Amino acid sequence: MSLLEAERIKLFTTRSPWWCGLLAIALPVGLTALIATQAGGPGSAEFDASATQLLTGLGRSVVMVMAALSITSEYRFGTIRATFQAVPNRTSALLAKTAVTAVPAALIGAVVGFGSWAVFRLIHPDPALALDSAADWRAVAGQPLVFAITAVLSLGVGILIRQTAGAVAVLLVYSLLVEGLVGLIPKIGDDIQHWMPFFAADRFIGVQADAPGLQELPLGPWGYLAYFAAIAVAVLAAGILSAGRRDA
Amino acid sequence: MIEATGLTKHYGRTVAVDNLSFTVGEGRVTGFLGPNGAGKSTTMRMILGLDSPTSGDVRIDGQHYRDLHQPLRTVGALLDAKWVHPNRSARAHLRWLAAATKLPRSRIDQVLDLVGLGAVANKNAGGFSLGMSQRLGIAAALLGDPRVLLFDEPVNGLDPEGILWIRKFMHQLADEGRTVFVSSHLLSEMAQTAQDLVVIGRGKLIYQGTVDEFIANATESTVLVRSPTLEKLGEHLLAAGAGISDDGDALRVSGMDSAAIGELAATRQIVLHELSPQVGSLEQAFIHLTGDTVEYRTEEPALGTTEEGPTA
Incomplete structure (x- = not known):
């Protein structure tokens, strides 16, 4: 418990997590509001609750930066050495940091998920947006899970790379570009894409579930969530293992 | 230990x-x-x-x-005073260290007062001068007594x-x-x-x-003497078994202390202008011992503190 307390103090005594948190909420919710004002003109397609979640990825990207920063800034400023001095068991210290990063990420995810849905419905009241199926609930209430797992994955990458610029570049370029571009590879592109971690996260949320290319997938929504979580845990484990072996 | x-x-x-x-x-x-x-x-x-x-x-x-x-x-340690997040206050820095070690919060104010940072405890550590950072580092080292x-x-x-x-x-x-x-x-x-x-x-x-x-x-003690009749003095010193070497307008005498040199000069009726014992400095001792081990050296290492760049 003392380790969680120490990490909690660390997280909340600098300003950047607060700004990241604010941005992670304001960006997707604000832009969703803008979309809602333009939604549902004549001839537009039918939509459901998952349509309100299209821009949550923006918040997820900010959470990635926040989670990676929480560890890379410790390497940058040398406080990681003070941490390991106080807590020589590096696995415990890093697991405490993981918990303290994942919980706020989940909270942000909850606000983003329900906030986007609520603001959409407020601006564009439509009975189709009601949360009346398991898929609808998953799309909105599933965000905390996806955000928390994203934070764990990003923290793992941060521990492995140690440099803020490197870790943030890898995470953003990978999640925003690489996964999408992989699909352009002829023949095998789609098969590879079906096993990409953020693709998996989106399938759990059910974003664009009606799209033609997304009908025959190897896993169901919960299977994809488990797969996404497994990758995050593997990356974190690799990070913790490397931190234990390398000189701090 | x-x-x-x-x-x-x-x-x-x-x-x-x-x-x-x-x-x-x-x-x-x-x-x-x-x-x-x-x-x-x-x-x-x-x-x-x-x-x-x-x-x-x-x-x-x-x-x-x-x-x-x-x-x-x-164990308390101060390895690098800059190992502090610049946007975190001095007190907050000590707070998380204290939390990780289950120390009471009252201890934080104790060590802050001990190093004289009580007045700036809520200021961000990034704005501290080197001296203040060192004090904060010492406060952190002393936290757990x-x-x-x-x-x-x-x-x-x-x-x-x-x-x-x-x-x-x-x-x-x-x-x-x-x-x-x-x-x-x-x-x-x-x-x-x-x-x-x-x-x-x-x-x-x-x-x-x-x-x-x-x-x-590691050092050899010598005595510096000056006299209007330096050559004459030198001869007598050599005869008495001392080692001498020229040092500008003075003589550097080894193997004989200043009292013996003074007595010798008095019995020979030689006027002395200076008689000063030269205690070997730590620098000399250091160079004497580490002369072979300085990693990057200048042609003539004048000081033991030959720069190598930052010690990582």
């Missing part, structure tokens, strides 16, 4: 610390001396379990650092007042029975701060013992 046995650290093909064995005793200030790049910081990081030795080990009161329960209660204290180059870049403060502080800590291990590449500083010395060069142990012995062993 700190005991290192056969401590060795390789970085790739570079040998930073080479089979280093030494002990640091309680109730004394022990200086850890060596030119820049000699491996002092690496050794300190290994003591704290931050770097793992390639071979050998180092124990604190018989235990490895990793096995200490709440180690800040046993540890028996063993490590300081890496604590007076680097400090003003004279700060240096004096740190020096007094170390003595006070040692007088309380603590183990105090302070590194420096400044010999004059160590002569005034430390009672014992561990001297290393290129990662190897060169000397371990008291400061006084170190100076006595």
Whole structure:
């Protein structure tokens, strides 16, 4: 418990997590509001609750930066050495940091998920947006899970790379570009894409579930969530293992 | 007490610390001396379990650092005063350290007052001067009231007042029975701060013992004499078995103390203009001992503090 307390103090005594948190909420919710004002003109397609979640990825990207920063800034400023001095068991210290990063990420995810849905419905009241199926609930209430797992994955990458610029570049370029571009590879592109971690996260949320290319997938929504979580845990484990072996 | 046995650290093909064995005793200030790049910081990081030795080990009161329960209660260290998040206040920095070690929050104000940072405790550490950062680092080291204290180059870049403060502080800590291990590449500083010395060069142990012995062993005492009849004096000195060498318009006499030279001059009725004993400096002793081990040297190393760049 003392380790969680120490990490909690660390997280909340600098300003950047607060700004990241604010941005992670304001960006997707604000832009969703803008979309809602333009939604549902004549001839537009039918939509459901998952349509309100299209821009949550923006918040997820900010959470990635926040989670990676929480560890890379410790390497940058040398406080990681003070941490390991106080807590020589590096696995415990890093697991405490993981918990303290994942919980706020989940909270942000909850606000983003329900906030986007609520603001959409407020601006564009439509009975189709009601949360009346398991898929609808998953799309909105599933965000905390996806955000928390994203934070764990990003923290793992941060521990492995140690440099803020490197870790943030890898995470953003990978999640925003690489996964999408992989699909352009002829023949095998789609098969590879079906096993990409953020693709998996989106399938759990059910974003664009009606799209033609997304009908025959190897896993169901919960299977994809488990797969996404497994990758995050593997990356974190690799990070913790490397931190234990390398000189701090 | 700190005991290192056969401590060795390789970085790739570079040998930073080479089979280093030494002990640091309680109730004394022990200086850890060596030119820049000699491996002092690496050794300190290994003591704290931050770097793992390639071979050998180092124990604190018989235990490895990793096995200490709440180690800040046993060992306090200031390795780098800038190891603080610049946007976190001094108090918040100490708060998380205290939380990790389950120390009461009242202890935070105690150590802040002890180092004189009480008034700026809520200011961000990034705005601190080097002297203030050093004080914050010392406050962090003292937080758990540890028996063993490590300081890496604590007076680097400090003003004279700060240096004096740190020096007094170390003595006070040692007088309380603590183990105090302070590194420096400044010999004059160590002569005034430390009672014992561990001297290393290129990662190897060169000397371990008291400061006084170190100076006595490694330096030769000479006497500088000046006289209007220097040649005559020189002859008599040689006849009396002393060694002489020219030093400008004076003679440097070895193997004879100033009293004997004065008496000799009086019996020979030679006028003396100067008779001054030259105590060997720590710098001379240092160069004498580490002359072969300075990693990067100028053509004629005039000082033992040949720069090598930052000690990582």
